[in-house]
Structures are given as structure tokens and as C-alpha cells.
Amino acid sequence: MNLHTWVAARGGIAHREDAREWGYSPSRVRAAIRAGEVQRIRAKWIATSEAPPELRAAAAASGRLTCVSLARRRRWWIPEGASSTVHLQVGGNAHRHSSQAVLHWSDPLVDLGPRSLTTSIEDALAHLARCFRFEEAMMIWESAITRESLDIESLRSVQWRDESSRALARSVRGRSDSGLETVFVVRLRGFGVPIRQQVRLAGHDVDAVIGSHLVIQIDGFAHHSTAADRGRDVAHDAELRMRGYTVLRFTYAQIMHDWDGVERTVSSAVARGLHLPPTERRR
Incomplete structure (x- = not known):
């Protein structure tokens, strides 16, 4: 297998030590670089x-992809409009001169070694926080x-180094079916x-239930x-109504761009006792 094919099979970028261990000698790698078969990124990557x-940017900076990347x-x-x-x-x-990037200067929570161009999930979560x-x-x-x-409990046991990460680890529930659902609940x-969240009613899961109904x-x-x-x-909504539930549906646009309207609707429903069982609602 030529070196280009081998590197392509590894996602298009590889550490030169990995190449050597797979039988591609340093002289063969240098010849492939001269021939344009692969490109050299600093001393360690092709x-x-x-x-x-x-990933090229990470290799050029001697860094690892993290956070939103x-x-x-x-x-x-990822939130709408994220950079x-x-x-x-x-x-x-x-490499301090490589940065058209946002740099997170920190020791890793989990050190994946010099041949990884991505951080651990835990490190990425900490940077996101x-x-x-x-x-x-x-x-x-x-x-x-x-x-x-x-696993939620495992995530909470991580030795997070900042309060933002610790607060998120305490708050997450792992029950949201989408980011939009998380926005609503938060x-x-x-x-x-x-x-x-994700409550099964009348044979189907619903996104959220406020109170009981x-x-x-x-x-x-x-x-x-x-x-x-x-x-x-529509049929499921009708079945829920016949069982005494009130059903409110909201769109992406409403939650992300008209939250005040969503909040007013939910507040009005709660004020009318629609979150309570029908027998407990004020007449």
C-alpha cells in the first residue's frame, strides 16, 4: 500500500511514528513528501x-481539537450561530504563531498522548463549559x-477543575432527546x-410533562x-386530551426566537391549573 492510501485510510492525517510502526521507514516518508504523495505538517505529522x-490546524499548532470544534x-x-x-x-x-484558532491553554484532564489530534470528551466538555x-x-x-x-454518575465523578464544569455535571440529567428540549427545560x-422529560403516556413518549398533566x-x-x-x-394528542391532559406544541422558531411567547403560554396554562389532575383544578 502506498503511503498516500495508508494516510487516507486513517482520516487523511497521521503521526510519523505511526507510519514507522506500520513499516513506512523515515526515508520512505521523506521520499513521499518530496514526490507530493503526502504533505508534511511540522515535524511529526503527514x-x-x-x-x-x-485536524491540519491542530497538527500545525501542536494542539488538539476541543470545545465546539x-x-x-x-x-x-451545537447552538445556532456558534462560531x-x-x-x-x-x-x-x-506553536504560538499558528493561531487563527481559539486556544485553550490547559493541561488535559485525560492525556491521550502525543499522537492524538483530538482531546478527550471530558476535556472538550470542560472547555465548552x-x-x-x-x-x-x-x-x-x-x-x-x-x-x-x-454515564451520568461517572461524569459527576470527574475531577473538574472549574466551577462551571462542576455546576453542569451536577445539573445534567441525560434525558433530553434534543438540544431544543434542553433549552426548554433549562x-x-x-x-x-x-x-x-421523555415520559411515556398512552403508548408513546412525550418530550416533557409539567406537573402531572x-x-x-x-x-x-x-x-x-x-x-x-x-x-x-394528532391522534396521540387527541388520546391524551381524552385522558385529561393538556397538550402544548412548540416549534424551533418559537423556542429559539420567541421565548417570551412560549413562557407566557406555559405560565398561563400553569396559572389555570392545567398542570394538575382534572380533579384538583380550581372550578
């Missing part, structure tokens, strides 16, 4: 021309928990009424139900 630019790479939920600037974790050996407002960071953490199948956490369904940004899907939603 890459194809198709290598992801964010790792979240984006691992397909965690596309590369975020890198760097140490004392970082410091880079984003609590609400937004909470959304990303919840998404990471779901995507990575993280923003209503001061209501003083219990909110449960106020059901919230959230139609996300990517919600494009077929006619059959929409029909099932």
Missing part, C-alpha cells in the same frame, strides 16, 4: 491534501451524553413546578413529519 482542515466533529448538538473558528487545546509546546453560557453549554453536554452514551427550571411536545428545526407521522401526532 497529511493528504484532503485532510480535514481542523470537537462537538461539531462528533456531531453533538466556526477552530478551538484547540494546547500546552507549553504549542468555559466558552458558552450555562444554558448553551447544558444543551451541548446533554447532547454529548446521549451521543456518547455517557429555561423553565425556576418555575417551581416539577418537569419530567401539562404535556409539552417540541417540533424541532429538522421536524418534517410525513402525513402519516403527523396523523399519528
